[in-house]
Amino acid sequence: MITGKNYIGSRTSSLGSKIFKTFNPISNKENEQTFYEASTQEIKEAVDLAWEAFLYYQDFSGERKSEFLNAIADEIESLGDDLIDMYCAESGLPAGRAMGERGRTVFQLRSFAELIKKGDWVEAHIDTALPDRAPIPKPDIRKMMTALGPVVVFGASNFPLAYSTAGGDTAAALAAGCPVIVKSHPMHAGTGELVASAIIKAARKTGMPQGVFSNLNSSGIEVGVQLVQHPQVKAVGFTGSIRGGRALYDLAAKREEPIPVFAEMGSVNPVVFLPEALMKRGDSLAKTYAGSVTLGTGQFCTNPGLLFGIKGDALDQFISRLSEEIVLIEPGCMLHPNIIGNYEANKKKALSQPGLKLVTEYEQAIGHNVARQAVTTVEGTTFLQNPALHQEVFGPFTMVVQCKDKEQLEAIILKLEGQLTGTLIAEGNEVNTFSGVVDALRNRVGRIIFNGVPTGVEVCPSMVHGGPYPASTDSRFTAVGIDSIKRWVRPFSYQDWPNNLLPDALKNENPLGIIRLVNNQLSTEAL
Numbered sequence: 001m002i003t004g005k006n007y008i009g010s011r012t013s014s015l016g017s018k019i020f021k022t023f024n025p026i027s028n029k030e031n032e033q034t035f036y037e038a039s040t041q042e043i044k045e046a047v048d049l050a051w052e053a054f055l056y057y058q059d060f061s062g063e064r065k066s067e068f069l070n071a072i073a074d075e076i077e078s079l080g081d082d083l084i085d086m087y088c089a090e091s092g093l094p095a096g097r098a099m100g101e102r103g104r105t106v107f108q109l110r111s112f113a114e115l116i117k118k119g120d121w122v123e124a125h126i127d128t129a130l131p132d133r134a135p136i137p138k139p140d141i142r143k144m145m146t147a148l149g150p151v152v153v154f155g156a157s158n159f160p161l162a163y164s165t166a167g168g169d170t171a172a173a174l175a176a177g178c179p180v181i182v183k184s185h186p187m188h189a190g191t192g193e194l195v196a197s198a199i200i201k202a203a204r205k206t207g208m209p210q211g212v213f214s215n216l217n218s219s220g221i222e223v224g225v226q227l228v229q230h231p232q233v234k235a236v237g238f239t240g241s242i243r244g245g246r247a248l249y250d251l252a253a254k255r256e257e258p259i260p261v262f263a264e265m266g267s268v269n270p271v272v273f274l275p276e277a278l279m280k281r282g283d284s285l286a287k288t289y290a291g292s293v294t295l296g297t298g299q300f301c302t303n304p305g306l307l308f309g310i311k312g313d314a315l316d317q318f319i320s321r322l323s324e325e326i327v328l329i330e331p332g333c334m335l336h337p338n339i340i341g342n343y344e345a346n347k348k349k350a351l352s353q354p355g356l357k358l359v360t361e362y363e364q365a366i367g368h369n370v371a372r373q374a375v376t377t378v379e380g381t382t383f384l385q386n387p388a389l390h391q392e393v394f395g396p397f398t399m400v401v402q403c404k405d406k407e408q409l410e411a412i413i414l415k416l417e418g419q420l421t422g423t424l425i426a427e428g429n430e431v432n433t434f435s436g437v438v439d440a441l442r443n444r445v446g447r448i449i450f451n452g453v454p455t456g457v458e459v460c461p462s463m464v465h466g467g468p469y470p471a472s473t474d475s476r477f478t479a480v481g482i483d484s485i486k487r488w489v490r491p492f493s494y495q496d497w498p499n500n501l502l503p504d505a506l507k508n509e510n511p512l513g514i515i516r517l518v519n520n521q522l523s524t525e526a527l
Helices: 042-055 062-078 081-091 097-116 170-178 186-205 220-227 242-252 275-298 313-326 337-351 380-385 407-415 435-442 484-486
Strands: 006-008 011-013 125-127 139-146 151-154 180-183 211-216 235-239 259-262 271-273 306-310 358-359 374-379 399-405 419-425 446-450 489-495 516-518 520-524
Touching: 006 042, 042 180, 042 220, 042 259, 062 097, 062 186, 081 097, 081 186, 081 374, 097 170, 097 337, 097 484, 151 170, 151 220, 151 419, 170 235, 170 484, 180 220, 186 211, 220 242, 235 242, 235 358, 242 259, 242 407, 271 275, 275 306, 275 313, 275 399, 275 419, 306 313, 306 407, 313 358, 313 374, 313 399, 337 374, 337 399, 374 380, 380 407, 399 407, 407 435, 419 435, 435 446, 484 489
Parallel strands: 125 516, 151 180, 151 235, 180 211, 235 259, 271 306, 271 419, 306 399, 374 399, 419 446
Antiparallel strands: 006 011, 006 211, 125 139, 139 489, 358 374, 516 520
């Protein structure tokens, strides 16, 4: 049952005077549930509770935290069709997508549970003392990762489960030992409340401290601003637009104690089609990329918004076939009237730029909040001279950039902003010929794909979901996979500390049996 209230720890609360509703883009009307935006008092209570919880939770064993994460996964699964129905009503996305995203969310939680149960992730390093070293004795120094403190996670508009209330940021932060306060996304507040209730149930069942998790409703930016400015918040996780992520980043930097904001933001995910590949596989590539551009109505951060090729018959044929294939695909509903409004406005702005040509756009009758997919094209020289053409149009939109030669292609890629992904479509022998292009692409992205599509982010240890700014605010970290836990910790050293007072990960006996770097040698042995 949806209450519309905020979770302040395990307690529900509705002190605020501002109320709002979510929206069903398929039926084109508001959903019936009313939600209460968190008040300043509720925000303070949630953060104070999170800080109190942190003082205990940071020292919980990997075993205890693992039980908590697995219990969250169990409780989410037990929500059953209620969660799927609410997800669909608030997003307009199909049930199959909802079930897939639920499965991914559960998988992420269980992956982190397994990681922290093993314990090796703390990166324990031990350098034993050399008291007889001349001319200065060497102290005993031991290092491991420790939790930052309470983390604020902003729910993402386009992934109501996998990047929101119990998504990757929350799972990673809880695994690291950081309490989490979620600023629920206003587009799917009901989905967020259901998942929050599952987390609270799991916290009670596993004996977690009050305040280890809170969920706050918000219809605008005020709640998020107050959370980021609160002195007891120590880090922020965000998935969304460049404008939103940058605003939070700047806000956090202006605090008396600046804190990190790990934001995964915009990306146009450039795809480079080399000539031989287009000559041999142009028709099949056109069909594949028509599907990739329109997948999820283009509402993925890995949507291929820029396609590069070298001018010639093969590229002309590819553009023609892509245009034919893309209009054969039934257009999809976008997540919210505001999102399709932004899509149409950004598309119009792009098309107003000199030299950009609309090749095709879906022209049949469509329903409410349905986006017309479009293919555009521009000369490489024009693109190079106009940075406005480099910007993301979030939705089923792509631009084919016709470069005059290999040198111009390389120059254009070097001028691009940072991206989440880059893709190379090539025959094997072409890669050596275009090595400069490959190097340029590698230096602008977090993940490079060979003969595939960028849409789809596998959750695995080797995945990097991040990239140079503005793809993310810190290209050293990933927002997906078990290594994303590194965003919520810092290295901490103990010098000449009594063995019995050290954390288990650093004790001589190695009671956890983890892999440690001892005097520059990897070992699981006791000292």
